[in-house]
Amino acid sequence: MTKSSFEMLKLSEIIGNGVAIRILRSALTQNKPACAYLFSGPPGVGKKTAAYAFAMALLCEKGGDDACGVCGQCRKVTTGSHPDLTYVEPIVKDKKVKEEIDIESVREIIRKLSFRPYEGKRKILIVDQVEKMNLVASNAFLKTLEEPPGDTVIILTTENMSRLLLTILSRLQKVRFMPLKFEEILRFATEKAGLRGEQAEAYAALSKGAPGMMSEDSIEKEKEIRNFALTLFGERDAKWDADIMKMADKIDRSKERGLVDKVLESFVELLADLVRVKTKGKCDSLVNKDIVDKLFSISPRFSRRKLLRAWDVSSELVRARRWNINPFLTINLLALELKR
Numbered sequence: 325m326t327k328s329s330f331e332m333l334k335l336s337e338i339i340g341n342g343v344a345i346r347i348l349r350s351a352l353t354q355n356k357p358a359c360a361y362l363f364s365g366p367p368g369v370g371k372k373t374a375a376y377a378f379a380m381a382l383l384c385e386k387g388g389d390d391a392c393g394v395c396g397q398c399r400k401v402t403t404g405s406h407p408d409l410t411y412v413e414p415i416v417k418d419k420k421v422k423e424e425i426d427i428e429s430v431r432e433i434i435r436k437l438s439f440r441p442y443e444g445k446r447k448i449l450i451v452d453q454v455e456k457m458n459l460v461a462s463n464a465f466l467k468t469l470e471e472p473p474g475d476t477v478i479i480l481t482t483e484n485m486s487r488l489l490l491t492i493l494s495r496l497q498k499v500r501f502m503p504l505k506f507e508e509i510l511r512f513a514t515e516k517a518g519l520r521g522e523q524a525e526a527y528a529a530l531s532k533g534a535p536g537m538m539s540e541d542s543i544e545k546e547k548e549i550r551n552f553a554l555t556l557f558g559e560r561d562a563k564w565d566a567d568i569m570k571m572a573d574k575i576d577r578s579k580e581r582g583l584v585d586k587v588l589e590s591f592v593e594l595l596a597d598l599v600r601v602k603t604k605g606k607c608d609s610l611v612n613k614d615i616v617d618k619l620f621s622i623s624p625r626f627s628r629r630k631l632l633r634a635w636d637v638s639s640e641l642v643r644a645r646r647w648n649i650n651p652f653l654t655i656n657l658l659a660l661e662l663k664r
């Protein structure tokens with residue numbers, strides 16, 4: 325039961341997901357938290373950060389709608405040494421390939437929750453990615469949810485609500501987390517990740533609203549993938565033909581699984597942006613906001629009809645990829661479609 329590294333924040337310091345944070349702060353103001361919460365949403369949008377921030381506020385000596393961040397209780401949460409805060413996440417056990425939360429972890433949870441709080445006002449349990457709790461463990465955990473100890477607040481997070489037992493779901497107060505808006509993630513990039521100018525904009529565009537998924541390496545990787553997709557929109561001459569062949573070959577040989585699917589995904593996003601640029605001129609809803617100038621220089625070379633046609637073909641290819649159509653062929657088909 326280790327805590328993966330991430331930055332401990334107060335609720336008021338969290339960027340984005342204003343609705344979710346307001347729900348939590350309102351429960352704190354009234355001092356009436358629910359017995360059990362489910363924070364749902366895609367990976368990397370801040371569910372775990374919010375769970376810890378909420379836990380810290382619930383344990384804080386000062387009370388109110390946020391943690392003070394400096395009292396003894398808050399400091400213990402920050403350093404991961406608070407005896408009344410339990411964190412559980414899926415782990416890989418010996419001889420198993422899949423990470424999961426098993427019955428042993430749940431027995432440990434039940435044991436810990438059976439004690440009175442050591443020093444805090446209440447006990448807090450955070451279970452990360454609860455959808456990875458196996459069936460036996462889920463059934464055992466259900467009993468805890470049915471009769472939670474009175475002084476306990478349980479916070480579960482999930483990326484996939486549809487994989488939870490209905491009997492569990494029905495006992496939880498749901499709080500939804502969404503991908504961050506471009507402006508929010510730009511703020512995150514400058515304030516939290518310390519990026520500036522072009523780099524911050526690239527981060528905001530490429531992270532697709534999930535700052536928790538991005539590292540410096542992954543920004544570079546995402547840039548490379550997008551550059552592959554941008555190559556397809558290049559000036560159509562002999563050099564372009566050669567570039568496409570080289571790229572298709574490189575992607576085909578790449579050991580990285582799913583690379584061609586990521587290029588395909590990026591290609592579809594670029595198509596959508598180009599159609600937006602063509603339809604509305606300057607437009608705020610672009611995904612690839614950091615390369616607006618480039619999009620404007622590409623868009624006059626293709627008719628709207630051609631872009632939409634390429635969209636159809638790439639959607640077909642997304643489906644065909646499920647049948648394992650090979651990467652080399654995929655890239656060449658995309659190139660051909662734009663060339664016609």
Ligand SMILES: [Zn+2]
Pocket residue numbers: 383384385386391392393394395396397398
């Ligand atoms: Zn405090």
